[in-house]
Amino acid sequence: MMSKSEFRNKAISDRESQSGDEVKLKSQKIFERLISLDSVKNARSIMTYIDFRNEVQTRLLIDYCLSNGKNVVIPISVFKGRQLIPSQLMDPDKELQISKFGLLEPKPEYVRVFDKEELDVIIVPGVAFDKYGYRVGYGAGFYDRFLASIDNESVVKVGVAFELQLHDSVPHDSFDATVDIIVTEDRIIEICKKD
Structure with a gap:
């Protein structure tokens, strides 16, 4: 079985192998599925990352939220302590x-x-994500720490990924945070939590 770092490197390589046009088209489909979710439609405040390299693109979601009067919040990475600081975004072209x-x-x-x-x-x-809601990130633990620090149990955590990033199982540790829903270009997966 591959180590977590080997798994991560292969998953990044798979994602990077997609063309810019593929990423754009799949991201559009993911956006359309995202905005069909009641949790997104009814949300007042949505935190989203800003895509980097061949990640699922988020600009359509940001524009949708801003034009529908929702608070858009983006993470600021603080490398000392590996923390994410949520910051409200009002004008992505200027700010x-x-x-x-x-x-x-x-x-x-x-x-x-x-x-x-x-x-x-x-x-x-x-x-990468698996059907249990576990994810493999870039290895620094920013999101695991941030998600674990939130006390609000009603917050909905939505993983976005291309189908090729979805696996039956991914290497994970007991402290890794999970997501509640995964949205790909082909489907929406609601995670059944194990009791």
């Missing part, structure tokens, strides 16, 4: 810059720290 790590994040004057307990939906990226 973002490329960080020293190559991620789009708010310019300092547009950082608006948002109370994580007020989030209704969190869109969770991942390198």
Whole structure:
């Protein structure tokens, strides 16, 4: 069996093998499925990542949320302590810059720290997911820490992924956070929690 890091590297390689057109088309289908979810339709505040490299693209979702009066919240990565700080985004064309790590994040004057307990939906990226809601990230644990730190049990955690990122099982540890729903270009998977 592959180690978690070997699994991660293979999953990233698989995702990176897609063309830009494939990523765009599949991301559009994922967006259409996302906005069909009651949790997304009814949410007041949605946290989403801003895509990087060949991740599922999120700009359509950001624009949809802003045009429908929803609070859009994006993560700021703080590498000391490996934390995510939620910040409200109001104008993606004006407020973002490329960080020293190559991620789009708010310019300092547009950082608006948002109370994580007020989030209704969190869109969770991942390198790979399985049918139990486990995910493999990039290995730094940012999302595992962030999701574990939220006390609001009603927040809905939605993993977005391409079908090729979905596996029967992924390597995971007991402390890894899970998602409640996975949305791919082909389907919506509601995770049945094991009691």
